[in-house]
Amino acid sequence: MQRTRNKLVMVGDHIQLPATVFFPYATQTKYNRSLFERLIDNGFPKQVLSIQYRMERNIRKFVGQTFYEDLLTDSTLNKKNIDQSNIFEIFDKSLNFSFFHLENSREKFCPYTKSYLNELECQAIIFLIKNLQNKIMKFINPTNSNYYLDIQTQLNYKFAIIAPYKAQVKYLIEEVDRCIPEYKSIIEINTVDSFQGREQDIVIISCVRSNSNFYNNEQMNCLGKNKENIGFLNDFRRMNVALSRAKFACFIVGDHFTLSKNKYWEKLLDYCKNLNNFFILNKEFLEKVKYNSEFDYLGLLSKRKKINYDKKINKLSNKQIDDKNGQDKIKSLNKEDLKVEEDKPYRSNS
Numbered sequence: 119m120q121r122t123r124n125k126l127v128m129v130g131d132h133i134q135l136p137a138t139v140f141f142p143y144a145t146q147t148k149y150n151r152s153l154f155e156r157l158i159d160n161g162f163p164k165q166v167l168s169i170q171y172r173m174e175r176n177i178r179k180f181v182g183q184t185f186y187e188d189l190l191t192d193s194t195l196n197k198k199n200i201d202q203s204n205i206f207e208i209f210d211k212s213l214n215f216s217f218f219h220l221e222n223s224r225e226k227f228c229p230y231t232k233s234y235l236n237e238l239e240c241q242a243i244i245f246l247i248k249n250l251q252n253k254i255m256k257f258i259n260p261t262n263s264n265y266y267l268d269i270q271t272q273l274n275y276k277f278a279i280i281a282p283y284k285a286q287v288k289y290l291i292e293e294v295d296r297c298i299p300e301y302k303s304i305i306e307i308n309t310v311d312s313f314q315g316r317e318q319d320i321v322i323i324s325c326v327r328s329n330s331n332f333y334n335n336e337q338m339n340c341l342g343k344n345k346e347n348i349g350f351l352n353d354f355r356r357m358n359v360a361l362s363r364a365k366f367a368c369f370i371v372g373d374h375f376t377l378s379k380n381k382y383w384e385k386l387l388d389y390c391k392n393l394n395n396f397f398i399l400n401k402e403f404l405e406k407v408k409y410n411s412e413f414d415y416l417g418l419l420s421k422r423k424k425i426n427y428d429k430k431i432n433k434l435s436n437k438q439i440d441d442k443n444g445q446d447k448i449k450s451l452n453k454e455d456l457k458v459e460e461d462k463p464y465r466s467n468s
Contacts (some may be wrong), residue, residue: 120381128154128157128266130154131154132154132155132158133186133290133354133355133358134314134352134355134359134425135311135314135354135356135359136150136151136152136356137150137309137356138311145290149395151409152190158293165385166186168186168189168190168191168232169190169191169192170182170190170191170192170196171191171193171195171196171239171287171363172196172317172364172365173192173196173362173364173365174200174210174211174214174215174364174365174366175192175213176214177214177215177362177364177368177392178190178192178359179360180215180386180389180406181361181362184354184382184385184386185354185358195211198218200366203366204257205275205319205366205367206366207257208250208253208254208257208429209250209253209367209417209420210414210416210417210419210420211256212393212394212395212420213367213395213416213419213420214366214367214368214391215367215368215369215389215390215395216368216369216370216390216393216395216396216397216419217371217372217374217386217387217390217396217397218242218246218370218371218372218397218398218399219372219373219374219396219397219398219399220238220239220242220371220372220373220399220400221398221399221400222238222400223236223238223239223328223372223433224236224238224328224329224403225326225327225328225329225402228285231284231285233284233286234282234283234285234287234326234327234349235283235285235286235288235289235326236286236324236325236326236328237373238393238401238404239286239324239325239326239328239371240289240290240293240324241285241291241293241398241401241404242371242404243279243322243324243371244293244297245391245399245404245407245408245415246300246322246369246371246415247277247279247294247298247301247305247322248297248298248411249413249414249415249416250277250320250416251298251301252411252412252414253416253417253451254275260439261369263416267310274302275306275319275320275366275380276305276306276319276320277301277304277306277319277320277322278303278305278306278307278308278313278316278318278320278321278322278363279306279307279310279321279322279323279324280293280308280313280321280322280323280324280363280365281310281325281326282309282310282326282327282349282351282356282360283309283326283350284309285351286326287307287308287309290307290324291307294307298465305428306318309315310323310350310356310359310360310420311356311359313359313360313363314359316363317363317364318363318364318365319364319365319366319367320364320366320367320368320369321360321363321364321367321368322368322369322370322371323350323361323368323369323370323371323372324372325351325371325373325377326372327347327348327349327351327353327370327372327373327376327377328372328373328376329347329373330373330375330467348376348377348379348380348383349377351380351383352376352380354382355454357382357383357386361386365432370386370390374387374396379404383416397419399458
């Protein structure tokens with residue numbers, strides 16, 4: 119920079135990850151800012167490169183509106199690649215940006231690593247991946263759903279699971295190795311920070327933090343303003359990095375009540391609800407479907423998007439899980455019983 123005479127052009131993104139700072143005084147004195155942030159805060163001219171070449175429209179729209187003043191647009195090449203892809207023949211395109219709320223989820227603090235993990239979130243992520251894999255296998259060979267294929271060579275779609283905490287990443291790696299070892303070659307697991315600058319076809323984000331139902335009333339009063347702490351997730355720049363890694367689909371797994379205390383995450387939750395893509399999972403449900411390889415969860419969600427999301431429907435769908443012909447019965451359910459509302463948008467009452 120010292121050798122520059124007249125003009126210096128720098129390329130980067132000041133709305134992505136800054137340096138990690140643990141000392142509160144450093145944050146108060148703005149030592150946590152990147153060089154780009156310092157330049158922009160001091161009025162240096164900037165030019166926004168607004169054409170993006172990665173994300174599908176639903177993902178790009180939220181990222182653009184929330185972090186980039188709604189300036190992002192899709193390149194014609196990106197649209198062409200998405201249109202030519204057969205991935206949305208495998209699952210409903212309208213589900214490609216979804217939030218899965220886990221009831222009774224609970225974070226665990228690891229004192230040795232000073233990090234957090236969430237076992238139920240890991241269980242839900244394994245379930246989602248297995249469901250997607252089953253749909254891919256049926257798409258390739260619909261006559262035999264149990265037929266094993268190396269889907270990496272057949273469709274070349276890959277998954278990324280990213281989490282803000284190293285303890286969760288370690289636990290996810292162990293569980294993937296234990297539960298679905300045959301798919302390790304197409305699943306990449308890492309922290310959000312380590313995934314900056316990367317991309318993947320389908321990204322699943324494990325939010326980890328879940329402490330809204332963690333403490334009793336007396337403990338909550340003692341915790342005061344820190345009672346809804348979400349740690350690394352508080353930084354909107356880390357959130358931006360996590361959400362903008364996906365090309366075709368981004369699934370977020372977390373605790374709605376904990377995350378909604380942050381304005382950016384609350385905006386994400388509202389966005390998913392407006393897309394009709396806010397879904398609820400719980401431990402009992404995951405245990406029921408754990409060994410049912412034929413259960414098409416994403417297919418069921420696609421059907422339920424045209425249905426009022428109320429307790430009656432929850433009970434109906436759970437009843438189907440125990441029935442061998444449950445998926446066939448869903449097609450024959452009475453429209454009046456299901457209260458189909460074709461013209462009205464889906465909204466969760468959560």
